[in-house]
Amino acid sequence: MQRANHQHLILPVLILFVFSLFINTEKAMSQHANETLNVIHNRSSIRHFSEQAVPSEMVETLLRAAMAAPSSRNVQPWLFYVVEDREVLIRLSEELPSARMLAHAPLAIVVCGDIQKGDPNEEQVHNWVMDCSAATQNLLLAAESLGLGTVWTGVHPYADRIATVRNALRLPAHIIPLNVIPVGYPAAHAQPKEKWDPEKVKHIRAEK
Amino acid sequence: MQRANHQHLILPVLILFVFSLFINTEKAMSQHANETLNVIHNRSSIRHFSEQAVPSEMVETLLRAAMAAPSSRNVQPWLFYVVEDREVLIRLSEELPSARMLAHAPLAIVVCGDIQKGDPNEEQVHNWVMDCSAATQNLLLAAESLGLGTVWTGVHPYADRIATVRNALRLPAHIIPLNVIPVGYPAAHAQPKEKWDPEKVKHIRAEK
Numbered sequence: 001m002q003r004a005n006h007q008h009l010i011l012p013v014l015i016l017f018v019f020s021l022f023i024n025t026e027k028a029m030s031q032h033a034n035e036t037l038n039v040i041h042n043r044s045s046i047r048h049f050s051e052q053a054v055p056s057e058m059v060e061t062l063l064r065a066a067m068a069a070p071s072s073r074n075v076q077p078w079l080f081y082v083v084e085d086r087e088v089l090i091r092l093s094e095e096l097p098s099a100r101m102l103a104h105a106p107l108a109i110v111v112c113g114d115i116q117k118g119d120p121n122e123e124q125v126h127n128w129v130m131d132c133s134a135a136t137q138n139l140l141l142a143a144e145s146l147g148l149g150t151v152w153t154g155v156h157p158y159a160d161r162i163a164t165v166r167n168a169l170r171l172p173a174h175i176i177p178l179n180v181i182p183v184g185y186p187a188a189h190a191q192p193k194e195k196w197d198p199e200k201v202k203h204i205r206a207e208k
Numbered sequence: 209m210q211r212a213n214h215q216h217l218i219l220p221v222l223i224l225f226v227f228s229l230f231i232n233t234e235k236a237m238s239q240h241a242n243e244t245l246n247v248i249h250n251r252s253s254i255r256h257f258s259e260q261a262v263p264s265e266m267v268e269t270l271l272r273a274a275m276a277a278p279s280s281r282n283v284q285p286w287l288f289y290v291v292e293d294r295e296v297l298i299r300l301s302e303e304l305p306s307a308r309m310l311a312h313a314p315l316a317i318v319v320c321g322d323i324q325k326g327d328p329n330e331e332q333v334h335n336w337v338m339d340c341s342a343a344t345q346n347l348l349l350a351a352e353s354l355g356l357g358t359v360w361t362g363v364h365p366y367a368d369r370i371a372t373v374r375n376a377l378r379l380p381a382h383i384i385p386l387n388v389i390p391v392g393y394p395a396a397h398a399q400p401k402e403k404w405d406p407e408k409v410k411h412i413r414a415e416k
Contacts, residue, residue, distance in 0.1 A: 010214050010221070017225040035243035036353035040273045040346050065248045067403045069345065070360045076403055083412045126365045130386070133341030134360075137277065138248050140342075141349065145244035152278045152342075157334040169412060178338070195275045195284055204291045204377060 039145045044192040046149025047101040049184030054106045058146055062109065062183070065142035069135035077117035077128040078135050081110040081169055088168055092180060095164045099153045105182030110165060111136050113156075116174040129156065132178045139181065149186035155179050247353045252400040254357025255309040257392030262314045266354055270317065270391070273350035277343035285325035285336040286343050289318040289377055296376055300388060303372045307361045313390030318373060319344050321364075324382045337364065340386045347389065357394035360387050 063080055071077070083089055084107045093102035102108055113128030136152060143150045155161045155177040165177040271288055279285070291297055292315045301310035310316055321336030344360060351358045363369045363385040373385040 006218055007215065010218055013218070013221050013225060017221055034353050036247045036349055037269065037273060039244045040350060041276050043276070043278075045278065061245065063409055064404050065245060067405065067408065068249050068251070068400070070251075070253065070348065071403070072360075072362050074401065076405070076408075079408050079410065081410045081412055085412050085414045087414065088412055123365045123367070127362065129337050130341045130344075130362070130364075133338045134345040134348075136338075137342040137345040138349075140278065141244055141346075142248060145242050152280075152338075154280050154335065154338070156338075157331045159331070192276070193282065195279070196272050197275065197284070200275065200284075200287050201271055202287065202289045204289055204293050204296055206293045206295065 035145075036141075039141055042192055043140055043144040044190045045151040046184075046186045046190055047151055047182075048187035049101070049105050049149060049182070050187050052106070052185040054148065054183055054185070058148065059107070059109075059183070061146065062139050062142050062148075066111070066135040066139040069131065069138045071131045071134075072124075072127040073118065075118035075127065075131070077114045078132050079112040079114050079175055081112065081171075083108045083110060083169070091168050092165065095168070096153065096155070096161055096180065099180060099182075101151070102153075102180065102182050106184040107182075109139065109181045109183060110155075110169060111139070111178045111181065112171065112175045113178055114175055128176070129178065136179060136181065143183060147185065148183055149190075150181050150183055153180045153182070243353075244349075247349055250400055251348055251352040252398045253359040254392075254394045254398055255359055255390075256395035257309070257313050257357060257390070258395050260314070260393040262356065262391055262393070266356065267315070267317075267391070269354065270347050270350050270356075274319070274343040274347040277339065277346045279339045279342075280332075280335040281326060283326035283335065283339070285322045286340050287320040287322050287383055289320065289379075291316045291318060291377070299376050300373065303376070304361065304363070304369055304388065307388060307390075309359065310361075310388065310390050314392040316388050316390045317347065318363075318377060318388050319347070319386045320379065320383045321386055322383055336384070337386065344387060344389065351391060355393065356391055357398075358389050358391050360389060363387050 059082060089108060090103045093100050111132050113132045115125055115128060118124055118127060140150050155165050162177060267290060297310045297316060301308050319340050321340045323333055323336060326332055348358050363373050370385060
């Protein structure tokens, strides 16, 4: 009789167990959906941040993700400025277009290219733009996966914006800022834009 | 007696249930690790592919991920050529440097920029490079998350490579190929490069 008291638990526990397995399997199988694809599709530009500080270990997690990007000839021509100085953030928010939110973001990461890295021939020297863009995208996705919000505010190739950031951060001449990325906890949920457009896919198949 | 037969199931089922909960929680809590960060860090360049075909729904999943990238002023200046014509793949493998693997890849995706999109002023017109690079990185990560292998073989900004791809794919003059990405199931596991370098992080904090 004493042991029989637990019998009523069998069914609910079994149901919960089977259900928990189902959740994971379902996630992996439905239309190739997985956590990474969810993060890629849920990321959107965040321009309003809460007061909550971003722990420094999280900033390192973002930078580690950024540096895991592919790099042409493995040159890794990137450099990351983590800006927490409120005066510098306010100055950038006033002098850059579309960057007002910097004044209220807990911090910003400025992704830069080092044009002294790699082969100095005319063409190869431009590869920092692709490498640093891929690194930036890793950073944005890592932030989204941690519940942080970001927005890519462009600097390169605008000469005036490059000068503004160069002066505010005292960058040497061979370091070119690609963008300024404010980082913080989102003040509100943002709906990602739907950008899928099958017209932008062309197929090249064997002619028969 | 008949019902008591199931009593021996209670403990193992409870243990399994608690264990399954633990696996998920552990994953989310350890050092900010999550599936997306794992995918970002596990991605590496894959140059050898198995014979296994890539289902067309998976290709669409990759392209949907690519088009979810951020785009300056939401111009979305990208265009994707999915190349399955073996003759074209072989031709590209012979005429492009470092692209031999194309001959044996099930397919390749050529990420292009449309320079007729967006503001035609001197500076804005270059934003397709960043937008298409971010889209490419989404594509590489989506592929990794699905167990597919890829490698970013650069085309832009090399004039000779652009001409090669333009001729092979018959691209109009305003479409510029950024890269060629072979896609397939990896023939073997590849070890990602360790690129984390704290020297590449600079801090700008308030002077006191």
